[in-house]
Amino acid sequence: MAQFKRIAVVGAGLIGGSILLAAARRGLAGSLSCWSRSESSRATLRAMDVAEVFDNAADCVKGADLIIVTTPVDTAEQTFLAISPGLSAGAIVTDAGSVKAAILLAARRLPVANPFVGSHPMAGGEKAGASHASAQLFENRVCFITPTGQDDPKSVGVVRQFWEALGSIITETDAASHDEIVAAISHVPHAAASALMLAVMDQPGFRLAAAGQGLRDATRIAAGEENLWVGILLANARHTVTGLKAVEQRAAELRQVIEAQDAPALRRLLAEARIARQSLEPSA
């Protein structure tokens, strides 16, 4: 039997579309509904034919017992306000945003009768939009859930089970720790890859045709949609700024030992980076 009566996805792009496909494939709900701001996404979602597609966010959540908000993080507050009139009492609301402290604040706009539990599936890609959605997107990927400590444990359990049903591996932590962790493993790397791309494209020697796989890999995440990332980086400004300062300092440190032709110091730094990088590989 389906776990949920009806699941509503509010703002169905890459993440939301993938939730719908995954939930449909696994039969998690009696029915699925969704809304997207963009008309072309709504057309894509209609063509997918897994969920009832609404033109209005409040209509989309009517009758749903689980609502996943997947709009960009800087529009979360606006989305919570928009869906509030349609929410059934007791329906649980979660999200999929890359920051959590700011979203928790925004979620205060929801009716008190609707518990909110923050989520962040560590899944995505450079290609935005429902047309790139995949039912496997969350399989074996970390999904953070960030209870406040004052939540009804049942709501937390429901949200946890939902992501587990999509194949995710749950990490439960508070919103502040989440934001610090995700700055280190995602937001700072994103900004640093953008900085590298901006820096090398300005170099007099930059030749597009000669650029190899190394530069492509190092800058791949910089191809992400800026409208999404502006919201994320600004909402997690404190930790991202700290991390970017560390990137600047480490780049300056490397630059100085290169300038000083200090081979032993450069070797130590590169070895430290290599060992850290190797530890990122899942052991074979």
Place this chain on the structure above:
Amino acid sequence: MAQFKRIAVVGAGLIGGSILLAAARRGLAGSLSCWSRSESSRATLRAMDVAEVFDNAADCVKGADLIIVTTPVDTAEQTFLAISPGLSAGAIVTDAGSVKAAILLAARRLPVANPFVGSHPMAGGEKAGASHASAQLFENRVCFITPTGQDDPKSVGVVRQFWEALGSIITETDAASHDEIVAAISHVPHAAASALMLAVMDQPGFRLAAAGQGLRDATRIAAGEENLWVGILLANARHTVTGLKAVEQRAAELRQVIEAQDAPALRRLLAEARIARQSLEPSA
């Protein structure tokens, strides 16, 4: 008929081993010879069974009409001195080093009877050593050759044809331009990826288990062998330092607009980086 009587590879690790495999498969030479400093590499090379393996660099080049020096760039001078006693008059010497101005200087140590033409195939990988060699390593990859303008055009032509025979796409430029180009597309990205890895591993929120594909990609080149990269970065210090300064400045610029919550400026920078990054993808 084979293009060369005998090709000698001096310092056969990943690059040298791949040259031997590729030359053997394409029947470029009547015979192949090689030397490696490391006993385990020599054992690997003997097991490959495509070239005569020597314990001594000077012996390895005897009777060869083309010699490719593939030792780390900071040992180039020492290698040129070591092979000089064994070189046949007129034998052409080239290399595969990631810097060219410093190698051209070192090549003055070669006998006047041996023309030197610098080469740099843009191929490699994080995994060093002949055991990771591949006959396809150079196929459809850019290979720089850097004549001085005072070379015998015949020698330049021979070196060009050699790399073309291995499947490379030749870019001919002077050593100074080469070093500037390669700083932008390879050396600066390498140092920046190392700086990012060092910075994020120090962040209080860094969690190995949660690190996603984005961070892995952005830091992949930082897994490179430090002994190789110390030599490269120090030999191309001037351009690498300039590029690292630009990385620091761009990171600081992003940090400042994030700190100032300046969404339009952040959007502009991220969009600029995204567009530059997208231009790196071969058009589909």
